[in-house]
Amino acid sequence: MIWWAALLMCLGVASSALFSGSEIGLYRTPRLRLVLDTMAGDRIAGGLLWLVNHPTLFVATILVGNNLANYLVSLAIVLATDTFFTHGGVWVEVAAPLVFSPLLFVYGELFPKNLFFQAPSRLLRKVGPVLLSCAIAFLPITVFLWLLGKLIELLLGESPQRVQRSLARAELRAVFEQGQQVGVLQPAQQRLAEGLFTLAGVPVSRLATPIGRATKGRDDMGRGELIKLAQRQRAPLLLIEESAGERRLLGYVRLIDLALGGNDRELPLRSLISVPNHESAVAALMRLFDAGAPLGRVVDENGRVVGIVTQTALTESMFRGSR
Missing domain, CATH: 3.10.580.10 (CBS-domain)
Structure with missing residues (x-):
């Protein structure tokens, strides 16, 4: 029984690290980088770009994954306490989650989020296939949240496409500013590039x-x-x-x-x-x-x-x- 508890604990912490880190990584990765990698034929980047363009499904996948990870950790704690403290009573049940909480917080939340914050693109490429597989596996559950988002969109009369375009323009502006700071773009070239992207959507x-x-x-x-x-x-x-x-x-x-x-x-x-x-x-x-x-x-x-x-x-x- 103790080996099952240890296995479930490791699997739960690893799952929490995957979903918590991927959330930060996908928000930190520039959309322009995903678009360029997708145009180059990178299927993983194409799948990640699809998730970015469907934020409701992405958030729902992260929520379901984190809840599943927390459930595995909770189950592992219950199995471990039943094995070591057969007659522990209420105090053991209260103390056990408090003892294991730092483990989940540090290795399942804080540490992976810090890693993905520092190197989002590199780590996302490594966990991309697993994340996309989970998105497909959770689809029977997340599709209801996606339908709820569509219903809210119909009620409000607004499409998230406008928000996506605004985000893309903000990201492009940040890329241009970085290019000017390092000397790649001159101010006139930056204005021309920004004007070109602004004019692209005008009939x-x-x-x-x-x-x-x-x-x-x-x-x-x-x-x-x-x-x-x-x-x-x-x-x-x-x-x-x-x-x-x-x-x-x-x-x-x-x-x-x-x-x-x-x-x-x-x-x-x-x-x-x-x-x-x-x-x-x-x-x-x-x-x-x-x-x-x-x-x-x-x-x-x-x-x-x-x-x-x-x-x-x-x-x-x-x-x-x-x-």
Whole structure:
């Protein structure tokens, strides 16, 4: 019986150390590190990232694991007291947990939490398979807590995705600040990187100039008229539309091309590329860069032009978004 008690005690303390340390380790490990390891094909990191993105299941797994560990320790204490103190009475039952509590606190809580605090990524990789196996094994119990979290989400009308994005942005900002402190990033590079991540979630339609407010010329206007219009509007680029009919956009002209001269009625038109209005501002900027186009037309699902977006406006928004 004493060997069973010793085995249960060791198993309970080890389980408490696993779940208590993993809780600190998973909170301490940067989300960016898990994402990069997952992209590199690390399955353990992928599983840990899945737990991080499902905090209700993760917390429920830790709670169930800690309660199971405490139950094993309690059972070991009961077996040990029954073996050594057959007629100990109430005082033995009260004193035994007090004697073994420091053991559980030091080796099952304090020591593993300190270790995982110092080296979270390295230790999580070692215990990751065991932690993920426990998460799967406890799923019949933890799924009820997950459903409760979903019910609360429906009642409150908020999704935890917003919180996750905020946490990710805070972690990225911390990475950028650390990079600046060690000299890897210059202040301008840090602002650009922060603005890039801020702009990634913004649809291009929010940064586009409505088509009705864009400066436009007509295809029946001469070079001189278009140059005066561009100078008056301080616009290096002019949109050209039909002078009659549906007034469709035909393209754009550059002020420098108009000033270089040529046939007054043959305009140096350049084509406009189309950018879907639901596309992110960063994707739209990359589309313009790849096409070598200084501006493009933003179109809706029906192909109707709803606005104009320029490389300059998108680039300036990246720097403004980091402030």
